[in-house]
Amino acid sequence: MYQPEVGTLEGGTQQVSSMGRKYRFSWDAFSEGTVKAIAHANGYSSYLESDPLTWLTNQYSRPDEYFVERMKSTLEQCWLPDYSGTPQIVEQLIDAGIGPLGNPKTQMDCVAYVRKCRNSKTVRLRLLEAMLRYGDQDRQPDDPLLFPTDGSVPRxxxxxxxxxxxxxxxxxxxxxxxxxxxxxxxxxxxxxxxxxxxxxxxxxxxxxxxxxxxxxxxxxxxxxxxxxxxxxxxxxxxxxxxxxxxxxxxxxxxxxxxxxxxxxxxxxxxxxxxxxxxxxxxxxxxxxxxxxxxxxxxxxxxxxxxxxxxxxxxxxxxxxxxxxxxxxxxxxxxxxxxxxxxxxxxxxxxxxxxxxxxxxxPITTLIERQFLARPLPVRVATKAEVEAGVTSQDEKFLAQFHDLSEAWLQRIGHLEERNRLIVDHYLQNHEKYGKTLIFAIDVSHAALLTERLQARGIKADYVASYRLDGEPTNNRERVHRFRDQASEDAIDVLVNVQILTEGVDIPGIQTVFLTRPTVSEILMRQMIGRALRGAKAGGTKEAYIVSFEDHWERFREWQSPLALVPDLVPPEPVDPDKPAKVVTPTLVSMLPWDLIRATAAQMASQGRGFEADAFEAIPHGWYLLSRDQDGEDVYQVIAVYEHQHSSWEALLKDLWARSQAALETMQADTDFDDFFCDSDYPLPSQHDVQKVIAHRLADGDCPEYNDLVNREACDPYRIANHIFEADLGAKAQNTFTEERYTALAQAIYPSLRDFRAAIEDALYEIQHPDASTRSQRAVPIFHPRPEETLQPGPHHNLDRVMIKVLELASGLLGLDRPLPQRHSVAWTKRLVKGWYGQAYWEPGQPHGQGKIRLNRLLDSPDVSEDVIQYLLWHEYLHLYLQQGHTSTFREYERRWATYQECDRFLDNLNERFGVQFW
Incomplete structure (x- = not known):
């Protein structure tokens, strides 16, 4: 243990120990209103015999970091508005790069600034330092306060x-x-x-x-x-x-x-x-x-x-x-x-x-030589619907702080089936798991798990910054009982809340339970590291790392926490009876593969003829948001499809050109609609847009686009085109297909046979283009050059034109009744490349129901109403038949009286503007 000499510190203060001078704290310095508010927030009741000041002094003689963590909002309401040092706290936070952009002027502006700061270690220590200084019985106005507030080494x-x-x-x-x-x-x-x-x-x-x-x-x-x-x-x-x-x-x-x-x-x-x-x-x-x-x-x-x-x-x-x-x-x-x-x-x-x-x-060397324990990952699917009840405030907090809000965590911690699964899993494996450390979500979650374990006959307890029953914490004594298994009152399972992630030495931990959802690599390493001491270092030969993995639908980055530490926890062993899993470069593995596979499965489930389309679930690239936020690494990957790229680039350019005032007043919903309103399926996640905005507000660097360079090599459509153009024979075709069955292809197609079927599907579409099921996706043009546009509109009223089209369509379809208007029709906001029009319908909907969008390019006096009517007829047929460009579709399409003239006009326009497809 380090024991420094008495040495002179800056400002002439004498350091008397490694902890520096201990301030003699008292709640007497705080106002009566502040004391009452803090006492009530900690469970004080007016029915108690003691007054709030006496009760608070007895219960919390000296606040610590975890006390401040729980009391941050209370301090913001009752103390900071009147505390003269609040501007100094804000100055320190700004100097540390903490908090929102801005330069608060008034006292209340400073309080609002602190309120917007995440409840991070930096913020907690600054508030704690101020509290200890304010409550110091011996404080002097010019005291430099040079001491570690959390028991660490001197500054x-x-x-x-x-x-x-x-x-x-x-x-x-x-x-x-x-x-x-x-x-x-x-x-x-x-x-x-x-x-x-x-x-x-x-x-x-x-x-x-x-x-x-x-x-x-x-x-x-x-x-x-x-x-x-x-x-x-x-x-x-x-x-x-x-x-x-x-x-x-x-x-x-x-x-x-x-x-x-x-x-x-x-x-x-x-x-x-x-x-x-x-x-x-x-x-x-x-x-x-x-x-x-x-x-x-x-x-x-x-x-x-x-x-x-x-x-x-x-x-x-x-x-x-x-x-x-x-x-x-x-x-x-x-x-x-x-x-x-x-x-x-x-x-x-x-x-x-x-x-x-x-x-x-290499880590393998230290494991083999038993300096480190061999991590044995155990993944337990809870199937818990942890996104139930998510509010807009929860989503905003997640985007801004890269973590779940306190309210969200509390909801997860009280999911009955999830907690039962945690306890049952331990009971089913307690002999194998041995000395087990459980990382819980919060104090109430820790107390609940402890109570459930004790009720099942397990010697368990929890350590936290406070006890729900009001008893003294005695964390040191509980840790000793967990460490010393020979004692009569030894603990087999210790549930922990933010106490034992680092700095506490407990040899012989056999198992850790990871029950708190996280995307923090730092926290994962700290938790897993508690069990990694090897046999030669006084630990165990093997360590079980039990990860309780919930069901995430929208926020897929939370799905597989062990993926954060691939060097510590190796991938699952290959099972020859299961489909192959993707093995991609380290960063690419951060893409939302669960969502990609689900999308691919949905496309493939449409039946024969859609095999090649499943590959469209693979994005074309990504942006990496990387920053240090409140001493925490933030890595967020934004998956990008080709048709979304121009919209993302426009959004990023706009964000990084905005003034500070514009950034503070922006709304994620507005930005999403402004830049992605013309985006085809799959749409980007609005959550991803919020993450990018939060990254900009945190003063992160503008991210650069990264191509998924190995995507083209295994794209079934590109492979089919090469086979067709090179006129490969059966043997050469098989060899070429096997070479292109890469790890990326295996992520979508679990067997080589499935991959071959996708290529055959793509070959068929090349030879029979009218039977193609491949969707053409629009790419918005944000700043078209003069030669890229026609005479500007608006010129055509689509709702009025559509009424005329429906009147004609009834007769063209051989119906003796008017067609109901079950669909919507609109122009794109911007010019797009990819199509003149697009129809969207859902399988199982009534025929004719859906949405039609036309390219803004055509809203011009240069385009006749007859062409617009023909194009709407073309798109309405898609909704009515719920088919692509089949032979039946073409037969009905050509019933339009002027289809040849309209086709000719649109083909010539395509040659001029490169719309590419319609």
Whole structure:
């Protein structure tokens, strides 16, 4: 355990322990109204004998981070409006890049700003810090408040290496191997003046200890200034803790100055030229290049990037490019997953680190050598309808914060069948699962699961920031009973809420239950990591990772949480009796494959002749939304079809050109209608549009489009066209088909026979175009050139024209009664390429019911009403017959008196404007 000496801190304050000065907190400083509101929000009742102040003091003598998490809305209502330090809290949040865009002026503007901030760790710690300072019995007006609010290492300390206890941890052989390789390259760099490379070590292997000790002995001791970059507060404090613990290895220094820089630690302005170790968030340094340029350009600066696969982001590259010249640069990247980035960015990642991996320790090696437990994934389908009751506020929260709202989580936590399944699954496997740690949704969910387990005879308890029954938490005592299985009151199952995700050492955990829905890679790694200690490290040989997977229809990215950590949890073993699953590049695997397969199955279910159309469920590319938000990685993939691409590009261009005021007043519904009103099926998800808007509001970079480059190679229509044009024989055709049966094709067609049937279907359509079932999709033109349009309208009233068409249609169809108007008809908002008109109907609807849209291009004085009538007749026939361009359809179509003249006009127009199809 690290025990620093008494050292002088900035501002002349004396640090008396690793925790800094403990503030003597009292609720007396808060107003009576604030105390009452907080007490009632925590369960106080006027029927109790004690008054609110006494009750609150007895129950919560000193608030902590989890107290603030529950009380954020109450503090916003009753304390922040009158607290004079609220503007300072907002300034700190803005400096940390937290919260909405804007610059609040008044007190109430500042309160509104805090209210709009996600209830994240940064926000909680800023509020907690303010509360502790406000309630300090000994506070002074100019006190710098330099102490860690969450029990972590100091933000800044001056250590005497000689007086620090020696770290007694013995390195494993693979860590010594890493040191040897790093030292070899460092020796080279003494001659070449360039140190560039990656250290690749899997999660749970001790990569922070490995790199920190080598850096202390070989870099700090040689007089270099170390700049350690990370993107999460937890990573910063983990690194700082290691450097404090290893301070005794800085044998060549009299004093060691270690400073943490982030939105909740020291500010960039506090950096001192004498600091030897700067542990900083990339966002803090990126915002102040004026303060760090000289430090980065110093040839004695050594840059380390934790989680280096993030370094392709613009903020990282901007800092790296300031690090001296390319011929005099020292940079080390540390990562567990060097390939977890877009294909287009991998070259950039390699170039940043000199195209060199200095040492790579595969996770399989550490599992085989039993330093890590072998993860055994168990996927339990709950079939829970977790989207029931979702509100617009829930959706807005999800888009903005990349997480489920508290109300949404509470609904999931109270799903009776889901909870019964969790308990029953444990009971059915309790002998195999052994010591089990359950990660619950919230405190009420943890208490409910614990109660159900205890009722079934299981020794279980839960740890959380508070107890529903009002009893003392005693988390430390409960963790001890879970850790020590030899004690009489040992616990077999411990249910946890935000307490044991990191920083608590419990050897021998055999199983973790993942019952809280998440798309956070960080949270997944923390939860799974609780069980990954191997037998040689005092843990287990194998660990069960039990994922409870709910039914997601609209929000498919939540469907398969274990896919977030493919390096820790390998894919399911191949079952020869089951259809093959897609094996695609890492990023492409983030596409919504469940939805893609469901869409493909729906197309294929239409019967014979639709086999090739099933492939149209595969998108043509994607956008990757990647940002750091409140210290959390956000990765969101927007799947894009070819016909949607122009609309997405127009939306992105518009969003990134908007002013701050326009961004704050925008509405996702309006933007969706404005840019995608002309989009054909499949429509983009409105949820995806909300995610892009939230990404822009979070100041994310404008995403670039990525083609699904291997799509064309296995497209049945393209394969059929090649076979037809090259006139391949049976043998050559079979060989060519087998070569094109790629992993992507296997995602849609479970067998080679199915794939061949799709190609045969496409070949038939090439030879019989009138029997084609393939839909032509419109591509909106947002800014047509003058030569791309006719004389502008509006000119034709479609409703009036359609009445005339229906009068004529009755006779053309041989009916003695007028046709009912069961359909709607409208112009597209913009010019489109792809068709002149399109009819939409649903199978099973009455004949003639549906929707007709005509291309805005034709709403012109240059187009006669007769042509418009003929086109409406053509589209109405689709609705009436519910058929494509079959021979029957063509027979009826040609009953129109002037069909030849109209066809000729439209064909000539197509040649002029390239509409392509109608």
């Amino acid at each position: 800044f300390a001056i250590l005497d290496p000689i007086k620090q206890p020696v770290d007694s941890r013995q390195p494993y052989d693979y860590q010594i191997e890493a040191w040897d390789q790093l030292s070899v390259h460092f020796a080279e760099s003494e001659v070449t003046k360039v140190f560039q490379g990656l250290l690749v070590m899997p999660t749970g292997s001790g990569k922070t200890f490995t790199s920190a000790r080598w850096l202390m002995q070989n870099v700090i001791n040689r007089g270099y200034r170390l700049i350690w970059l990370a993107h999460r507060h937890e990573l910063l404090e983990q690194a700082a803790r290691e450097f404090h613990t290893l301070a005794s290895f800085a044998t060549q220094l009299e004093k060691l100055r270690v400073r943490i820089i982030s939105g909740i630690h020291c500010s960039t302005t506090q950096i001192d030229p004498a600091d030897q170790i700067l542990i900083a968030s990339v966002s803090s340094l990126a915002r102040r290049p004026d303060l760090i340029d000289k430090i980065l350009a110093d040839p004695k600066s050594f840059l380390v990037i934790d989680e280096a696969h993030h370094s392709t982001a613009k903020s990282y590259q901007a800092l790296i490019n300031r690090l001296g010249t390319i011929d005099n640069r020292r940079i080390l990247g540390i990562t567990a997953t060097p390939t977890r980035t877009a294909e287009t960015e991998r070259g950039t990642l390699a170039k940043l680190f000199g195209n060199r991996i200095l040492h790579d320790i």
